[in-house]
Amino acid sequence: MVTSRMPSPLPEPIRARLQARLGRALLTQRLHLESHYVARVFGHGLTYFHIENMLWLHWFIRLGFKMLGLYGRGRRNALDVKVRHNRLPLRRLPPEFEGYTLLQVSDLHLDVTPGLVDAVAAVIKPLKYDVAVLTGDFRARTYGEIGTALNELARLRPEFRGEVYGVMGNHDFVEMLPPMEDMGIRFLMNEHVWLRRGEATVCLAGVDDSHFYETDNIQAAAAHLEKEVPAILLSHSPEIYRKAAACGFDAVLCGHTHGGQICLPGGIPFVMNARAPIRTARGAWTYRGMVGYTSAGAGCSGVEMRFWCPPEVTLHTLTRAP
Numbered sequence: 001m002v003t004s005r006m007p008s009p010l011p012e013p014i015r016a017r018l019q020a021r022l023g024r025a026l027l028t029q030r031l032h033l034e035s036h037y038v039a040r041v042f043g044h045g046l047t048y049f050h051i052e053n054m055l056w057l058h059w060f061i062r063l064g065f066k067m068l069g070l071y072g073r074g075r076r077n078a079l080d081v082k083v084r085h086n087r088l089p090l091r092r093l094p095p096e097f098e099g100y101t102l103l104q105v106s107d108l109h110l111d112v113t114p115g116l117v118d119a120v121a122a123v124i125k126p127l128k129y130d131v132a133v134l135t136g137d138f139r140a141r142t143y144g145e146i147g148t149a150l151n152e153l154a155r156l157r158p159e160f161r162g163e164v165y166g167v168m169g170n171h172d173f174v175e176m177l178p179p180m181e182d183m184g185i186r187f188l189m190n191e192h193v194w195l196r197r198g199e200a201t202v203c204l205a206g207v208d209d210s211h212f213y214e215t216d217n218i219q220a221a222a223a224h225l226e227k228e229v230p231a232i233l234l235s236h237s238p239e240i241y242r243k244a245a246a247c248g249f250d251a252v253l254c255g256h257t258h259g260g261q262i263c264l265p266g267g268i269p270f271v272m273n274a275r276a277p278i279r280t281a282r283g284a285w286t287y288r289g290m291v292g293y294t295s296a297g298a299g300c301s302g303v304e305m306r307f308w309c310p311p312e313v314t315l316h317t318l319t320r321a322p
Contacts, residue, residue: 010175017178022189026208026215030174033213061303074262074305079119083127084314086284086293089321090230090250094200097318102232103127103160104314106135106255107297109171110152111145113304117152120298121159124313131195131204132160134185135255135295136169136236138176140302142212150179157183165193165204169236169256170212188234190217192224202318205249206234211256211274216240222247238280238294245290252292253316257281259296263308282309 010018010031018027065071088102103124110116139149157164164185168177177187186193188206195202203225210216218233218240225231225248233240233249237256244252259282260269272281279285285292298311 014175014178018174021177021181022174026189026217027174030208030213030215033215034173058302062305065305070307071305074303074307075113077306078113078300078304078311079115081119081123081298081311081313083123084283084295084312086314086316088232088251088291088293088316088318090202090232090291090318091289091321092228092230092250093202093318093320094197095320096197096200097195097202097230098320100195100197100202100318101129101131102253102316102318103129103132104135104253104255104293104295104316105132105298106236106295107137107169107258107299107301108134108153108156109140109149109297109299109301110138110156111148112140112300112302116299117156120313121156124159127313127315129161129315131162132164133204133234133253134164134166135234135253136167136209137171137256137297137299137301138169138180139171142171146173146176150176153180154183157185165206165234167206167234167236168209170209172209188221190215190220192221192231201229203229203231204234205231207240209236210240211237216243218243218247222249225249237274238276238292239274241276241280241287241290241292244292245288249290251290253295254292255295255297257294257296258301259283259294259309261297261300261306261309262303265308267308269309 166185166187189208192203192205195204205221207216207218207221230250233244233252235254238254263269280294282294282296295314296312
């Protein structure tokens with residue numbers, strides 16, 4: 001079984017590899033915060049309660065739905081993954097990128113819902129897209145065992161075609177980075193890459209977790225933005241929306257909220273687990289000319305149920321804004 005390093009130190013070969021990959025400053029910050037805040041229920045981060053670590057609450061929620069006769073239905077809902085389609089209008093989009101498609105998969109929490117990998121694989125296998133992006137949270141809790149999530153991700157990875165990019169979420173420890181990149185997933189840790197079609201380019205950038213560890217550095221991610229080149233930002237949480245717009249990004253793709261996961265009829269969430277406007281909780285939104293999309297996520301957090309908020313993968317089709 002693979003476990004987190006807590007409380008044991010990070011093995012030196014992994015530390016050396018991570019330092020070469022991330023630099024001393026980001027690695028030191030990440031390791032310090034992961035050690036300090038491991039397994040907490042109250043604080044830290046931009047929301048006070050971390051429900052994912054309240055195991056007693058998960059038990060009561062399951063018991064309540066079982067008593068109502070709805071537990072089975074909620075579990076079936078959790079595996080009924082939908083394909084959402086979203087048009088992403090970008091200013092200055094080169095003609096070569098008209099119709100370019102990104103597949104977004106978010107919040108898999110691969111060690112929560114049995115059968116999720118097979119359900120997601122069946123949905124994405126027939127889809128046509130140019131690039132896949134994963135917007136964080138690959139395991140269930142913010143601490144503990146990581147082997148199950150990594151093994152399940154390794155099973156899912158062959159179902160993605162072409163290049164796959166990702167960012168890490170508030171549930172992901174930094175030592176998960178090397179094995180995930182060994183699977184062929186390029187993580188953008190406050191970094192950017194250039195997507196190319198012929199002579200035309202689009203900037204794809206990503207930031208580290210802005211919600212729990214607050215190790216995002218959007219200035220670094222945006223350091224090479226060019227006025228004539230459209231730029232898309234990957235962020236686990238929508239909480240970065242103001243910074244993203246101020247730095248000149250044309251679009252931001254994120255997740256984290258699960259759209260509420262267990263909602264009132266009409267998809268109204270009981271709770272918003274991010275310090276951001278409620279309109280950014282799920283689906284498409286705009287802010288000061290920047291377009292955004294918050295995925296409801298493919299997996300479940302805490303309890304393996306969904307109501308009035310189906311799991312999703314999203315196909316974003318680029319188009320030139322008027």
